Amino acid sequence: xxxxxxxxxxxxxxSGTSVKIECRSLDFQATTMFWYRQFPxxxxxxxxxxxEGSKATYEQGVEKDKFLINHASLTLSTLTVTSAxxxxxxxxxxxxxxxxxxxxxxxxxxxxL
Amino acid sequence: xxxxxxxxxxxxxxxxxxxxxxNHSTISGxxxxxxxxxxxxxxxxxxxxxxxxxxxNRMASLAIAEDRKSSTLILHRATLRDAAVYYCILWAFYxxxxxxxxxxxxxxxxxx
Numbered sequence: 001x002x003x004x005x006x007x008x009x010x011x012x013x014x015s016g017t018s019v020k021i022e023c024r025s026l027d028f029q030a031t032t033m034f035w036y037r038q039f040p041x042x043x044x045x046x047x048x049x050x051x052e053g054s055k056a057t058y059e060q061g062v063e064k065d066k067f068l069i070n071h072a073s074l075t076l077s078t079l080t081v082t083s084a085x086x087x088x089x090x091x092x093x094x095x096x097x098x099x100x101x102x103x104x105x106x107x108x109x110x111x112x113l
Numbered sequence: 114x115x116x117x118x119x120x121x122x123x124x125x126x127x128x129x130x131x132x133x134x135x136n137h138s139t140i141s142g143x144x145x146x147x148x149x150x151x152x153x154x155x156x157x158x159x160x161x162x163x164x165x166x167x168x169x170n171r172m173a174s175l176a177i178a179e180d181r182k183s184s185t186l187i188l189h190r191a192t193l194r195d196a197a198v199y200y201c202i203l204w205a206f207y208x209x210x211x212x213x214x215x216x217x218x219x220x221x222x223x224x225x
Contacts, residue, residue, distance in 0.1 A: 004156075006156075032210065032211075034212070034213065036215070043200070043217050044200075044215040046212060046213065046214055046215070049210060057210070093156050093157070095156075095213075100145055100162065102147065102159070102213060103159065104149070104156035104157045104158070104159075105156050106155060106156045107154065107156045109154070
């Protein structure tokens with residue numbers, strides 16, 4: 001089956017620094033990728049839709065200047081959390097679309113101290 | 114946004130069938146119904162999806178109501194490894210693209 005990877009799998013950073021998370025579709029090309037965040041014992045919350053070659057579409061309430069998304073190729077989308085703060089600590093999950101199926105990455109756990 | 118409603122939790126005995134319901138009364142004609150499951154600290158895993166007809170695969174079956182306002186995921190013989198949070202989501206199409214919105218999901222407990 002189709003595989004989506006994320007890197008890093010976990011990251012700890014100091015408050016005020018920026019963190020980049022990569023999402024790759026390993027064996028297929030994905031025009032569309034999604035970014036979600038998930039807090040403990042809660043469901044996934046859609047942050048933005050990333051389309052290759054165009055600007056990301058952000059959900060209401062998600063700051064586009066804080067969560068920078070770049071979908072530069074058909075196999076890579078990146079999420080950069082700028083000037084991270086402790087409240088940004090969360091589990092970030094990406095997914096890539098292939099046909100009518102959506103494949104998820106393993107997630108990246110971000111902890112901001 | 115197209116929403117889904119699921120029970121918070123369900124319990125099953127091992128080796129017995131499990132029927133996980135989902136209501137999606139605001140579904141549009143082009144919205145696909147997808148089911149995923151998630152183990153702690155992992156990304157969601159695809160289970161099954163459908164549009165109008167019932168679907169079967171090696172993992173589960175999906176029964177879709179005739180009016181498409183509800184669906185049921187059927188695990189034919191629950192195992193301990195099936196204990197997870199199950200999400201029923203809709204692929205909602207709009208001008209320019211589509212998006213997938215997760216509901217709260219159902220936490221399935223499987224007893225040995």
